[in-house]
Amino acid sequence: MDNSTANTNVSRVARINPNMVAPQMSPTSTENQNKTAEVQKPQTVKSPYERSGVDATVSGKRNDESSITGGAYQPVLITEVCDLPSKGLLYSSLGPTLELRAMTTIEERMRLSGENFWSTMTAILNRCKVGTDYDMSNLTDFDFFAALVKLRIISYGNNYKTQAKCLKCGKEQIINVNLDEVRCSTLEDDFVEPFEIGPLPMSGDVLTCRFLRLYDHISISNEVNSWLKKHPNDTMNNPEYTLTMEKMLVTVNGIKLNDMQKRHYVENMIGADSTMFHDKIDNMFYGIHRLGTCKCEEKDCGATVLYQIAPSDSFFRATPLNN
Numbered sequence: 415m416d417n418s419t420a421n422t423n424v425s426r427v428a429r430i431n432p433n434m435v436a437p438q439m440s441p442t443s444t445e446n447q448n449k450t451a452e453v454q455k456p457q458t459v460k461s462p463y464e465r466s467g468v469d470a471t472v473s474g475k476r477n478d479e480s481s482i483t484g485g486a487y488q489p490v491l492i493t494e495v496c497d498l499p500s501k502g503l504l505y506s507s508l509g510p511t512l513e514l515r516a517m518t519t520i521e522e523r524m525r526l527s528g529e530n531f532w533s534t535m536t537a538i539l540n541r542c543k544v545g546t547d548y549d550m551s552n553l554t555d556f557d558f559f560a561a562l563v564k565l566r567i568i569s570y571g572n573n574y575k576t577q578a579k580c581l582k583c584g585k586e587q588i589i590n591v592n593l594d595e596v597r598c599s600t601l602e603d604d605f606v607e608p609f610e611i612g613p614l615p616m617s618g619d620v621l622t623c624r625f626l627r628l629y630d631h632i633s634i635s636n637e638v639n640s641w642l643k644k645h646p647n648d649t650m651n652n653p654e655y656t657l658t659m660e661k662m663l664v665t666v667n668g669i670k671l672n673d674m675q676k677r678h679y680v681e682n683m684i685g686a687d688s689t690m691f692h693d694k695i696d697n698m699f700y701g702i703h704r705l706g707t708c709k710c711e712e713k714d715c716g717a718t719v720l721y722q723i724a725p726s727d728s729f730f731r732a733t734p735l736n737n
């Protein structure tokens with residue numbers, strides 16, 4: 415199985431802003447008629463990237479003009495379709511693609527003021543999804559990251575700048591990544607969840623597991639935060655590691671466990687069983703390949719430099735030219 419050559423350069427469909435209708439003002443006087451004529455004048459709207467001299471190719475579908483509808487300014491609407499790495503196979507009512515609109519200042523404000531990365535970005539995705547009521551907190555983390563990359567491309571352009579250090583010569587370098595060309599692995603068409611892990615080497619147990627969802631990450635980060643408040647000096651027992659395993663575990667030897675039983679089982683797994691669990695999970699990689707490599711830019715070095723695509727603060731920023 416090699417699905418790793420698919421990329422995120424997905425089909426793009428133009429979408430008409432549903433609010434782009436003629437102004438609703440009723441021309442009761444000549445003055446009003448003149449005003450109406452004025453606002454109806456076609457406006458040439460430069461993309462924010464053209465205006466700011468930013469190298470950002472926004473190739474998605476968009477209406478070409480902003481408009482004024484019923485007195486309210488209607489900005490240019492850019493939407494694109496994101497191919498989900500899961501192909502939608504894991505969801506009750508979501509197809510293989512997700513249409514998203516660009517983030518606006520309101521979502522940027524949410525992002526900057528949000529305290530929990532997972533819940534904030536879930537709320538933003540729920541605002542930016544187009545044409546579906548499906549709750550984005552049900553997305554797996556790998557579909558979530560693909561959606562974030564798409565949101566970044568349509569909101570800030572596809573040029574992502576990141577930093578990396580050559581481990582051979584120590585040279586710090588700036589790497590420009592075209593987010594439209596990052597590699598992405600997709601789920602096999604016959605993939606079924608929950609999936610099986612085992613028999614485990616020590617206990618012989620056979621587990622069934624599922625992928626983490628955004629609601630799991632939100633729950634885990636809330637639990638970890640409240641634990642950290644209660645145990646500010648305990649550096650040994652942070653529950654994040656086992657919470658993650660608990661959330662993924664569905665059955666043991668065909669028996670469905672409740673939350674308490676899962677916790678007990680996970681915390682008491684023998685080392686080799688736990689290692690096999692993690693190895694299997696790590697090998698089931700789907701979605702966008704976050705790690706990339708390039709040649710060191712230092713003359714005569716020639717080493718391979720590893721860089722990472724991470725949804726940090728600088729991820730949701732346009733990349734200026736000449737940098």
Ligand SMILES: [Zn+2]
Nearest residue numbers: 580583710715
């Ligand atoms: Zn080097």
